[in-house]
Amino acid sequence: MSLPFRGNPYSGSPLDRASDRRDDPAFVAGHLRDPGTLFVPVWRSRNLMRLGPDGAEAVLLSASMATLLGVAERPWALLGLDRGRAVFAVDLSAEDDPLASMDGLEGAAFADLREAAGLLPAPEAAILAHARALMHWRSRQRFCGACGAACEPRSAGHVMLCTGCGASHFPRTDPAVIMLVTCRVEGEERALLAHNRRFPVARMFSTLAGFVEPGESLEEAVAREVREEAGVRVGAVRYHSSQPWPFPSSIMLGFVAEAADPTLMLDAEEIAEARWFSRDDLREPERVGIRLPRPDSIARRLILDWVEQVQR
Template sequence: MRRASRPNSYTGSPLDRASNRRDDAAFLAAALADGETLYVPVWRAKSLLRSVETGTPEAVLLTTLAAAAVGIEQRPHAFLGVWNGRAVFALDLSDEDDPAPLFAELGRVEFTDLRQVAGQLDASEASVLAHARGLMHWRTRNLFCGVCGSQCAPRSGGHSMVCPKCSAVHFPRTDPAVIMLVSHTDAEGVERCLLAHSHRFPMVKMYSTLAGFVEPGESLEEAVAREVFEEAGVRVRDVTYHSSQPWPFPSSIMLGFYAVADDAALTVDSEELMDARWFTRDEIRNIDALGLRLPRIDSIARRLIEDWVE
């Protein structure tokens, strides 16, 4: 296993998730009434921040009084855990067409996509905001039972949804996805890594590692080998784990790997990729000279590339 050089973005949460308190009704009631409790607002998958325009963003957490003013009891909320002795809840405000009037007294604050402040937000705050975003995304999209269609009710501090008709219990879903950097060493001993440009990428010139979702009945190593072969026509071996990263955009866990290819010949799946090519370390270090871009700095794809280069 190659160890990650440093923690990935959205990891290292300061929260004690206190899962043993989620079904403690007395504890939750006391926490909701406690003036020291904190609330993490989420509006249509965006987080409440201040100082975004100055490049020094900070998370805006609400006190119990402020949360009560926006009607916490009438809105989806969930217990996230305990932070420095204070209970923390996520609070979803997505039913508001314009949430700005709710926070007029807080000054210049705004709801922003976490990915827009990548690398600028405090790591602990980023992990808590990502946690809230992921959980509330699941909550607001699983209001009805997938078994019988009846409307469900939240339980366990918002960490499960229970159907009152058929008693089915639904839990938060996280989709496992493998993401991998494949390398190849040629006859002259020059090592290169495989990067590709996907049709899904927002920037035409961005090249990143290959990735894909794990299928039922498939190991992580098998998923790596299958995805690389399907997208680039390359057979790989020596699949080794690097690190993982929660990626609540909207609901994935990214599992990072390295793998080795014995043959550099590519057969690109044009439905998945626009292009794929091999890069030396020097080319990666000077990617701007090629007129290309690497993936965003908060992504595990970028971390896989940087750790391979260094």
């Protein structure tokens, strides 16, 4: 399989993150006061959107709306610049109904970002994902993990500084590998998909995945997870692509791995069922009684790229 040529959902943000300006108080304060600044609201891990039968759109707050909500007293962070205009994330989770006092937001509602999978324009989905992940981290880094003292935001919301021991805490992203395992079975290349016992959708089969452990390379994580979950040993491991996954705070690192032996020995506590599927099977998953992963997932991308034998 050649390297992919298109981005995954939640990637490809159009924002200039302006990381070199985050520690400039005048720069940040000036944009917070600028009437042209936009704010991406996050409420209890949900994003503000308008959802319709033909699509979805992100709903951002104007500076005047944000002022009414008292942005200065809420957790916020600079996401970046859009052609010179600043875009901030703001967490409104402390409000029971943050939209009650806002005019001009007809049809807008806070919703799970995954509900809009495939409906939002890609740049908007990337910005909402960025805001969701950053505000999730802020909500869980209120106190220092070293001494327990309270933390205060610095660097335009990208650092939490401990008021006790002075430790600086930075946004956390947990790396997870996700891999499509292939093998020749009866002379035909097939892909291994499994139904995890935690999947909320019945009969959904997906690629194997797992978090990277300390002291482990990505390739070693791929091999370990496949062996632990399916009892299969893999040889060649090739990188495919990556995807931000802010549910709540991961980066999915996609791989394709080759197995020499298709014999399966499943981890019964984790995997309910696993099978080797042909490309024809996965072109018509309903015919073989399964459902593929969500369209916004890199798992779906790995499967479809293999089915279509995508070329650069």
